[in-house]
Amino acid sequence: MSELTIDELPIPPQVKEVMYERHIEKLWPPQVESIKAGLLDGESMTVSAPTSSGKTLIAELMITKVLLEKGGKALYLVPLRALAAQKLEELRKWERLGIRVASSTGDFDRYDKWLADYDIVVLTYEKCDSILRRRATESWVTETNVVVADEVHLVGDRSRGPPLEVVLTRLKKINPEIRFLSLSATISNASQIARWLSSKLVVSDWRPVPLKQGVYYGGLIHLDTGETVNVKHTGDEPVVDLTLDSINKGGQVLIFASTRRQAESVAKKFTGKLSLSEGEKKELSELAKKLGSFDELGPTHDELVSLIKSGVAFHHAGLSFDARTILEQAFMARKVKVLASTTTLAAGLNLPARRVIIYDVTRYEQGFGRVRIPVLEYHQMAGRAGRPGLDPYGEAVLIARKADEVEELLEEYVRSKPEPAEPQLLGELTLLPHVLSNVTSGYAADEQKLREFFSETFSGTLSSKPSMWRSISRCLKFLLDNSFLTDEGGYLLPTAFGKKTSEVYFHPYTAILVKKAADYGVSGVDRHSLHLVCLSVEVPKPRLGMKEKEDLSYEIDQEEDELPVSLEEYVETMMDLSPDPYEEYLGAWKAAKVLEWWVNEVSEAKIEEAIGVQPGDLYQLYTTASWVSRGIASLFQTLKSDRSLVKAYTDLSVRLESGVKSELLPLVGLRGIGRVRARQLYNSGIKTLKDVAEAPVEKLTQLRGVTTQLALSIKEQASKLSSSV
Structure with a gap:
């Protein structure tokens, strides 16, 4: 395909100017093919291309041309909150042209009418689904004339697929003239997605950095071309040899593990094994200090702080969002040379490395035991190999445990096409x-x-x-x-009950459980109320060991009469939905115990040490539980339950969001005041909004982390809030 320069494109001159400032002058082949297929001429488009092949720029060209020439709105749909944050940052570069950009990813029960003021709105699939359920928002949704569906191959994912299908179908019906740009990994049935969305199809296997793929065994990487690459044997295990081989040649290495524990274990193998300059050691020491400055550190965090000084780290969903962000930035800045990760990094985040090592091609799946990963997942991980502008090539390497696995892995993964995206909105x-x-x-x-x-x-x-x-x-x-x-x-x-169920984004089975608890009084015990929250379909249940099941079962036997929904009621309700409702009931009890600690101000570190719930999981648990608790309160109100019950779950929602006891509720309503500062204020005698408004600035700034600017801000907020009560 012939080359195209930015100067040749029929796009607004101010867009060209931004492109030149980003040092973009020529388009890459997938971008050229999209232009030739009608991207800038009003066509809908499905682009199936490898990772890092320039798909985001295709979206930017389409969006900016439409918004600057015709007006309207653009929705940018992504599967993950982390990906939404990344896309928001990337798209904000267009704000200088007067294009307003916003993102919303959580709080599925809230209207978010404020999004009407923005031109590009980044949403997760589920958030968009929740917005479209409220006809009050349709006035601004009907102004949407461009929809970018990122990672659209996830229509084949069990959990992400159904809301994505429904959202795109509903948007088509709301505005038949809407233009879709669907961005997909390389899958075998991209043409079916293109037909579904009435879009032109562009399929490309071009990559900005050539990719070598192979299987390692016995000191050799066996490439799919038939060639072999020697790897120096250090007397250590294969993953260490492969990693040091690439690092010594100036590369970075990304290692994909099947579990968090495995990622942590692999990372620890490199403690003290990387050759670092004095300058690198100093940078890594500063990085460790930054990670170590967090208010609450648990065992996982402590290990990470210790490990990063060696130029290596692990990355998974159990880490806090802030820790993950710091690690991602450090890896992109080439401060961290080796990153061992679960597949969280394969799902769209842009963190390439010269060599990608797939440590294990199996993982545990409940009900199936150890299963092999899909071919698509391998290709997503392999696609992270090769840093544009830094590496002459990228390498994706699988590890064989025995000689006869070499050809097997080459055939099953390297030479195989990814599976088709299978429809999931069935049953x-x-x-x-x-x-x-x-x-x-x-x-x-x-x-x-x-x-x-x-x-x-x-x-x-x-x-x-x-x-x-x-x-x-x-x-x-x-x-x-x-x-x-x-x-x-x-x-x-x-019915009012059905409408509210949909508006708060509850599964109908959750609403039935809430209805069963509608006549339940407020027990005054946090754990009892929290158990109803955790029984919901929406709250993730922790996996349990055999001994843990026995202990939890005994505890429930002692308190079952006090619980909003009995075990018998739960099993009867959920038997069609859940493969093991009894274990889920126990899992909800464990989750309730974790959240009881959280709302009673136990530190994240202590929760991890005592119960083993890592910061990232705790965050996911309490943010989901906060939304569910608020939804339960709304349903109780619709069902005309006792007002005390509505208030209890409304307050519980705020306590879950902030992790505080009831007496701190007024204080955590102030911007800039979280659980730690709220407790400091309360313990210093500043217990109400009136107290904050009347407190001298000098007294407030004596508290740790309270600056003069923050003190003045919370005094102003408290004064306004207390006068309006």
């Missing part, structure tokens, strides 16, 4: 919340309209229509039988 349990939301949001008023809608989803275009229609009928029966909907002569109408 009544997956369809159920989306059938409900289509009715409650006014998109479908009868069964025929529901059939029409779901026939237009990705799953609907590829699966048996009669089978899907039977599932829809069963969903409707369930929703009618459980008072989410009523049938008025063939017209489907939502």
Whole structure:
């Protein structure tokens, strides 16, 4: 394909100026192919290309041309919060042209009307789904004329796929003229996604850095070309030899492990093994100090601080967001030379290395035991190999444990095409919340309209229509039988209960559990209230060991009469949805115990030491539980439960969000005041908003971390809030 320069493109001159400032003068082949296919001429587009091949720039060209020439809005949809943060940062460069950029990823029960003031809105799939359920927001959604669906191959993912399908189908129906740009990894059925979205297809295997792929065994990397590469044997294990070989040649190494524990274990193998200059040692020491300055450090964090001084680190979802961000920045700045990670880094985050090592091609899956990773996942990890502008090539290396595995791994992964994205919006349990939301949001008023809608989803275009229609009928029966909907002569109408369930983004099974607890009084014991929150479908349940199950079972036996939903009620309700409702009931009890510590101001470090819940997991747990608790309060209000019950769960939501006891609730409502500062204020005698408003600035600044600027800010906030009460 012939080259194209930025100067040749039919885009606004101010966009060209920004491109030149970013030192972008020529387009890469996938970008050229997209332009030739009509990207800038009003076409919808599906682009299937390897990682780091310039897909984000394709999106920027399309978005800026449309917004600056025609106006309107652009939605940029991503699967992960971390990816949303990355895209927000990348897109903010366009704010200098008057394009306003915002992001929203959590709080599925909130309207977010403020997004109407922005031109580019970055959302997770689920957040967009929750917004589209509220017709009040449709006024600004109808202004959307460009939708970028990043990582669109995730329509084949069990959890991410259904909301993505529903969102894209609904946006098509809201505005038939909307233009889609779907960005996908290399998959074998990209053409099916393109047909579904009525878009032109661009498929490219071009990479900015050539990729060598192979399998390591016995001191040699066996490349897919038939060549071999010698690796110096140090007397250590293969992953160490492979890593040191690349580091000694000026590379960085990214090692993918199948579990967090494995990632940590692999990282520790390199303690003291990297040759570092005095300057590098100084930089890493400063990095360790930065990580060590966090308010609350637990065992995992302590290990990371110690390890990073050697130029190596581990990365997984158990780390806090701040720690992960620091590590990612340090790796991009080449301060950290070796990073051992779970697959969190393969899912869209831009962190390339010269050599990528896939340490293990198996992982544990509940109900199946050890299973091999999909080919697509291998290609996503391999795609991280090669730093544009730094490396002459990238290397992706699998490790064989025995000689006959070499050819097996080459055939199964390196030479194989990624699996197709299989439709996931099938079966009544997956369809159920989306059938409900289509009715409650006014998109479908009868069964025929529901059939029409779901026939237009990705799953609907590829699966048996009669089978899907039977599932829809069963969903409707369930929703009618459980008072989410009523049938008025063939017209489907939502009940107040059904409408609220959809608005707070609850699965109907969660709402049924809440309904069972509607007459339950407030026990005054945090753990009892928290157990209902943790029983919800939305809150993740921790895995349990055998001894732990026995202990938890005994504890529940002692307190079951005090719990909002009994074990018998839970099992009866959830037996169709859960493979093991008894274990989930116990898991919810453990999660409730963790959250009880959290809302009673136990430190993250102590929670990790005592219970083994890492900071990243704790954050995920308490933020999800806070939203669920707020949703429970809303449902109780709709069900006309006792006001004390509504207030208890409303307050519990705030306590979960901030990790505080009840007496600190007024203080954590102030911007800049978290759990630590709120407790300092309270213990110093500043207990109410009135106390804050009247406190001398000098007294406030005596507290750790309270600057004069913050003191003046919280005094002003407190004064306004206390006068309005």
